[in-house]
Amino acid sequence: MGRRDDMRGEPPDGSGEATNDPEWTRDLWSTVRCAGVLLALLLLVDWSSGRLTLWRATVWFALAGLLFVVLCPDRVSAGGNWLASRRLVRERRVRTDLLVSVRCLDGISQRVLLRDAFGGRVEIDPEVLVRNPQLWCRLDEGARKAAADGILLCGTTVLRQISRRVDRETARAVFKASGLE
Known part of the structure; x- marks a missing residue:
């Protein structure tokens, strides 16, 4: 089975290399930092109050993971006659x-x-x-x-x-x- 472009008729021309969003890496690290800070704060508050348990820590990890998924930026790239x-x-x-x-x-x-x-x-x-x-x-x-x-x-x-x-x-x-x- 060929590439998706091959199955759709005329493939895009290969003029030049793909262009990527250079800000994506910075945005991704910002997302990781936000999720990490939220996780650290939740764990710290629970630990300082003496109510930190394995179950609660799992919930906080899941919440931080959900925040990461929601905030994670799209990686946009473009090449000869295509945009992804x-x-x-x-x-x-x-x-x-x-x-x-x-x-x-x-x-x-x-x-x-x-x-x-x-x-x-x-x-x-x-x-x-x-x-x-x-x-x-x-x-x-x-x-x-x-x-x-x-x-x-x-x-x-x-x-x-x-x-x-x-x-x-x-x-x-x-x-x-x-x-x-």
């Missing part, structure tokens, strides 16, 4: 040159939902794209091709909004680096 988001167990991938829709999902935290012609679906935080212009360029490149081919049915407005945010943040970073802030 990896959670703890599963990776989801879309072909950016075959996108059919890009939607903005509002809620507690804003998410962007990308869908391709083969049913692939990826939800990512738009802040990841704003912080990492290389990831944005990979997505934008494929989305422009999909729009030019008439495949992208909805989502150009969302892509333009993200593009403006990326441009604004990039300009702000340039001004800050040059001392013109």
